[in-house]
Structure formats: C-alpha cells, structure tokens
Amino acid sequence: MKRAIYPGSFDPVTNGHLDVIERARKLFDEVIVAVAHNDQKQALFSLEERLELLKTSIGNIDNVRIAQFDGLLVEFAAAQSASAVVRGLRAVSDFEFEFQMALMNRKLNSDVETIFLMPKEEYTYLSSRIIKEIARLGGDVSSFVPDVVAKALGNKFKR
Numbered sequence: 343m344k345r346a347i348y349p350g351s352f353d354p355v356t357n358g359h360l361d362v363i364e365r366a367r368k369l370f371d372e373v374i375v376a377v378a379h380n381d382q383k384q385a386l387f388s389l390e391e392r393l394e395l396l397k398t399s400i401g402n403i404d405n406v407r408i409a410q411f412d413g414l415l416v417e418f419a420a421a422q423s424a425s426a427v428v429r430g431l432r433a434v435s436d437f438e439f440e441f442q443m444a445l446m447n448r449k450l451n452s453d454v455e456t457i458f459l460m461p462k463e464e465y466t467y468l469s470s471r472i473i474k475e476i477a478r479l480g481g482d483v484s485s486f487v488p489d490v491v492a493k494a495l496g497n498k499f500k501r
C-alpha cells in the first residue's frame with residue numbers, strides 16, 4: 343500500500359491544490375490531504391472551515407482522505423504509515439522554501455520522501471494568499487477556486 347500525505351494550510355483550497363490532489367491520487371494507492379493546525383500563520387478560515395471546504399470541494403473519491411495534523415509533519419506521516427509527502431511546485435520562487443523543508447524533513451526522518459508535482463501551467467500563478475487578497479478587495483475569484491470556496495470568501499469579506 344503506497345500512501346502519501348499532501349500537507350498544507352489550505353486557507354482556502356484552490357483549483358491548484360485540487361489539480362495536485364488529482365495527480366497524486368494517480369500515483370499512490372491512498373492520498374491523505376492533511377490540513378495543518380498552524381499557530382504561526384494567521385489563517386482566514388478556521389481549521390474546521392478549511393476541512394469542510396476541502397471535503398465539499400473534493401467530494402467522495404475512493405483513494406483520497408482528509409485529515410488534520412498538529413506537530414511535525416514527518417511524525418504524522420510515520421503515524422499514518424505514509425512513505426511520501428507530496429508538495430506542489432509552481433515556480434522558482436517556491437523552490438527555496440520547499441527545498442529547505444524537504445531536506446529538513448529528510449533529516450528528521452529519512453524514510454519519508456518528498457515528491458514535487460507541478461500543477462497545470464494555468465495554476466502557476468495561483469496561491470491562497472493572492473486569492474484572499476483579490477476576494478478582500480472585491481475581485482472575482484470564481485475561476486480560481488471551487489464554487490463553495492468562492493461563496494465562503496464572499497461571506498468573509500461581505501461589504
């Protein structure tokens with residue numbers, strides 16, 4: 343059983359994330375989309391909201407499961423008997439942070455391999471941070487995120 347963890351803040355999930363999940367699930371028997379409790383980052387959506395938005399956006403797919411995790415990612419991966427961590431790599435600007443994280447995770451647990459997947463080119467410029475900014479300023483984000491997320495953003499930034 344080849345199991346992978348796809349970790350992130352998912353604040354909120356975007357079409358780019360969904361594209362990575364779709365690619366990962368073709369490579370692994372099971373993909374666990376793992377939402378981090380991240381005290382360092384001030385999230386717009388609560389953990390429960392982020393989980394719910396993911397659940398609705400992904401729907402029921404056989405080999406995709408949604409979970410939350412606290413603490414070290416490699417510990418969560420080991421507890422789930424996952425051999426890989428999947429991360430999306432959009433552009434060179436992602437590389438430095440991702441490289442540092444992958445190597446640090448390898449130092450912490452050399453049994454967990456990090457695998458980078460490139461989302462569709464049209465999602466290269468997408469990020470949750472930019473989506474939130476556009477929504478906050480009243481822009482239309484409906485082509486970048488699932489409908490349920492666009493609605494949730496609209497409710498957060500009601501004018």
Ligand code: PNS
Nearest residue numbers: 349350351352378413414415443446447
């Ligand atoms: O979507 P993000 O915010 O880029 O995801 C970052 C995340 C949650 C994957 C990363 O911060 C993480 O793994 N946090 C868990 C704590 C941890 O293991 N830190 C050490 C990583 S080197």
